[in-house]
Amino acid sequence: MNDNDVKKLVIIGSGPAGWTAAIYAARASLDPVVYVGVPKQDPGPILPGGQLMLTTDVENYPGFPDGVAGPEMMAGFQQQAERFGTQIVGEDVERVEFSRDGSPHTLHISDGTSVRAHAVIIATGATANWLGLESELRLATAGGGVSACAVCDGALPMFRDQPMAVVGGGDTAMEEANYLTKFASTVYIIHRRDAFRASKTMQERLLAKDNAEVLWNKTVVDVLSRTDDMGAEKIRAVLLEDTVTGEQSELEVGGLFIAIGHTPATRFLRESGLEFDDAGYIELGSRSSRTNIAGVYAAGDVADATYRQAVTAAGMGCQAALDAEHDLGARGLA
């Protein structure tokens, strides 16, 4: 492999962060190569294009006043990146060797090849943790009223004045449940233990709401559905099991939100030398996309446990491309 084979910039991931990085990098003549990944099941579906490929209606990405389907939006992002000359590869990056001496980084690809690059942007996202029920994943994929993001989906008309359930017991679950109290008739918080992990403030804030109710010592063992007027499958109820008595019961709901955390997609980076925070997200320098390794940048949900929105991920992707361009330029490589 000679130096002509070294790419200026490789982008790993194809959600809003990855494509936005590609748009900016391609316009800056960095000839970016995007590894979009291959579809898998883990246990929920993971698709090139990221979490939005599983989102029916995106109403909060600015620029689409009437909303847009997630897959359609991601197709537009990709098209825009391709228009400016992005190269796209339908493979996974399976392992990385990041250099510490300014020489190119090496990435090992799922087709058995490897590629070298002066700069690498990691935009592999995160995946919501799911209960792992077949009915849950089926309804989540089909827009049937099961979701892992209340801020994304909670305000949709289908959930207005319906009873809704949230599964979880941490701060995020409290926040999601609290958000839903604005729209739901009642919000049931389903928790497998008899106490929350969430902070006291978050709990008090939620339990002060008239339409929030906690169901302790319960797990969801099945999601029950009906067929609506349009012939689509929608959630009707959840089947609960008491973790103490083992008793089962049905709870009628119009929506189910799983809030048991997210897992950033960083498994392939385990031996990379990158720094991670306690929750496993990539640690970034203050207000930049730079990681602890020169020439390695991160953008989107893989480095953001707080906001996790399409538009924040896109903004971070732009930052990563501009940071990479700046650094490559300073080294005379762009």
Place this chain on the structure above:
Amino acid sequence: MNDNDVKKLVIIGSGPAGWTAAIYAARASLDPVVYVGVPKQDPGPILPGGQLMLTTDVENYPGFPDGVAGPEMMAGFQQQAERFGTQIVGEDVERVEFSRDGSPHTLHISDGTSVRAHAVIIATGATANWLGLESELRLATAGGGVSACAVCDGALPMFRDQPMAVVGGGDTAMEEANYLTKFASTVYIIHRRDAFRASKTMQERLLAKDNAEVLWNKTVVDVLSRTDDMGAEKIRAVLLEDTVTGEQSELEVGGLFIAIGHTPATRFLRESGLEFDDAGYIELGSRSSRTNIAGVYAAGDVADATYRQAVTAAGMGCQAALDAEHDLGARGLA
């Protein structure tokens, strides 16, 4: 004024950051009120909708594969914010009294009234500094080949293989000129003194380029134009004056980029108690939108001297709305 008059959230500014904050806040039932500002000249045009109102083709905001006109894009953002129940006021906020004891903040409005709010998001943006020539501002407004942002506009087809000029001598001017060397036949850097303020690295990086040439001790005293095939006015040349000899000369160019800095729109915040960085931008906590004053958030170019893109501003607007919602919720106010 009783407590019912206190707004949950006021957003000041109507660029990508302001509207995105409004979209998220409205969906979270924070009933946001957006003060969009009134048009003014200072010396370049300042319009509700921000700098994009002066941008003909936006090619790098993800989601528009074929590009979009700046004003059209901003109209879509506004429409989306209105759809979810944002209240819009066509006035400026002229002065603020931020409270430090948890009581509502007070904003003084250009119509002589005042408004109180538990949370305030500042998204007033920044304006490019211009030379102040009538011909320069006219061509900048009409898409005639004069711009204050190379990253935004430099890759447009109209500039390909043309000689281009950059005015300035700081790091940004070097960076913009360097960016343009990828597209231009020659990039002339026009500087009024005989040395740059820019860092040595940045200068060296630029001057290593074959197609970069510095014109020392020169100022642009007029922008000369022609009429193209479509009847539109386009730049043809700049009229230079030597700052030592006073001699005038014409330089033929297909584009002119003014890179003499930006000024964040913070004049109305002078006595607010907010913390600013050395360049006058609002100082934010690491990776959040929170300022040093509780309940006051900033988003977009008013708090970002580095990236300054529509998509980064939009991302920050989303963060500000989510931060405000989180904090209001924790105080039992949302």
